[in-house]
Amino acid sequence: MTYHKRFLVWWGLSLFLCKLSSRRQLDYQLNTDGPEVLENLNHLAETAQDSRPVNQTLEYFLEGSGAAPIAGLRQRMVERLIRMKALDAARLLGRYVVLIDGSGYLVFNHRHCDDCLTQRHGETTLYMHQALEAKLLGPSGTVVSIATEFIDNSDAQSAPVGASQEEVKQDCELKALRRLLAKLRAEFPQLRICLCGDGLYACGAGFQVAKDYKCDYVYVFKPGRLPTLWEDFQGLLQLVPQQQVLWTTPQRLEQVHRWVNDLHYTDSAGRAWKVNALECTETDKEGNKTEWSWLTSLELNHETVVAIATRGGRQRWREENEGFNTQKNSGLNLEHAYSHTSWAAYYFLLQIAHLMLQLVEKGSLLRRLAQEQGKRTAVELFGSLKNIAQRLLESLRYWHWPDEVFDRVRVGAIQIRLDSS
Numbered sequence: 001m002t003y004h005k006r007f008l009v010w011w012g013l014s015l016f017l018c019k020l021s022s023r024r025q026l027d028y029q030l031n032t033d034g035p036e037v038l039e040n041l042n043h044l045a046e047t048a049q050d051s052r053p054v055n056q057t058l059e060y061f062l063e064g065s066g067a068a069p070i071a072g073l074r075q076r077m078v079e080r081l082i083r084m085k086a087l088d089a090a091r092l093l094g095r096y097v098v099l100i101d102g103s104g105y106l107v108f109n110h111r112h113c114d115d116c117l118t119q120r121h122g123e124t125t126l127y128m129h130q131a132l133e134a135k136l137l138g139p140s141g142t143v144v145s146i147a148t149e150f151i152d153n154s155d156a157q158s159a160p161v162g163a164s165q166e167e168v169k170q171d172c173e174l175k176a177l178r179r180l181l182a183k184l185r186a187e188f189p190q191l192r193i194c195l196c197g198d199g200l201y202a203c204g205a206g207f208q209v210a211k212d213y214k215c216d217y218v219y220v221f222k223p224g225r226l227p228t229l230w231e232d233f234q235g236l237l238q239l240v241p242q243q244q245v246l247w248t249t250p251q252r253l254e255q256v257h258r259w260v261n262d263l264h265y266t267d268s269a270g271r272a273w274k275v276n277a278l279e280c281t282e283t284d285k286e287g288n289k290t291e292w293s294w295l296t297s298l299e300l301n302h303e304t305v306v307a308i309a310t311r312g313g314r315q316r317w318r319e320e321n322e323g324f325n326t327q328k329n330s331g332l333n334l335e336h337a338y339s340h341t342s343w344a345a346y347y348f349l350l351q352i353a354h355l356m357l358q359l360v361e362k363g364s365l366l367r368r369l370a371q372e373q374g375k376r377t378a379v380e381l382f383g384s385l386k387n388i389a390q391r392l393l394e395s396l397r398y399w400h401w402p403d404e405v406f407d408r409v410r411v412g413a414i415q416i417r418l419d420s421s
């Protein structure tokens, strides 16, 4: 029995779209007691398979194909979204906001491959796989995986001698960021990008990598990371009291934005930099103050400062919340080892499925349905993201998807409209 690759890719995506949690569940949930599964998947894949594969078939297929074709599929989908301007409403001063963050996603208590990163915790050693993700920000908090770099053992081994665990982590992520941006630029040479990252990128290596790959940046600015620069910033702020914008958020929080352009900084490699810094102080109704600061290559002035803070800096947490946390906790099961050999291919399938699920969840079709029922969002209508996936599984199993929804001409006219309010 041979299976068309398009069918197998849809088979693999179904694992994540329906949040089946483990590869074995394919054999139980998409089996013959779901009378419409085969026909619906054939329709999606434009194939004519007369039986369904088992989960091991998917494993053999991905072992053979490797991760690259699945990553390529993600690239084409992101290109399409950019071309149709579905993500444009979230741009910052004309640039696409690309959130950068690293996360461990597979952890074992035994070494299972040569690439495992090791971490000592007292008596025990953990073996991990980590990924550095670049996620393109879209409207209503959509995050679209646009590039991935796996951080492995060789990154950690080439860290400076005597470095602390935290320094090794920073070194690994900065090296991985360089590889990640090289790939991203090869695939999207013209895209205007502003990188948003946490404080570990706010250093000479982080400024250099942005410059080399023609990106702007908004990095979290922490006093401890660059103490002299922080002192300069605080000192200069006192001299420019007019560089200030007061702003009230839609949630009625009072914000004060202050900034200084052209701070001078010489990094440990002797490179001279000119960077801009901004600070946002927010006061809530009880009078509690919270403060954030960022370093940026974008010019700060009365017109740009609020946009850079709210559409750039403040968005960084989305990578963690809507990116990694959703993928770990909403049933996508990022931390589950779907395979011990083809983990990267499954990683990309998961990213593609998460993209599709966000378009379903945040797109106008379900939003309209929710509003007709007096609810604001699809999640409010169905109760949770997991429930939406369950409905999708029920539909795949029991409902014959009608021909007209596959009509390319009709479907071609549909635009993806994400809520940008």
Ligand SMILES: [Zn+2]
Pocket: 111, 112, 113, 114, 115, 116, 117, 127, 128, 129
């Ligand atoms: Zn490993």
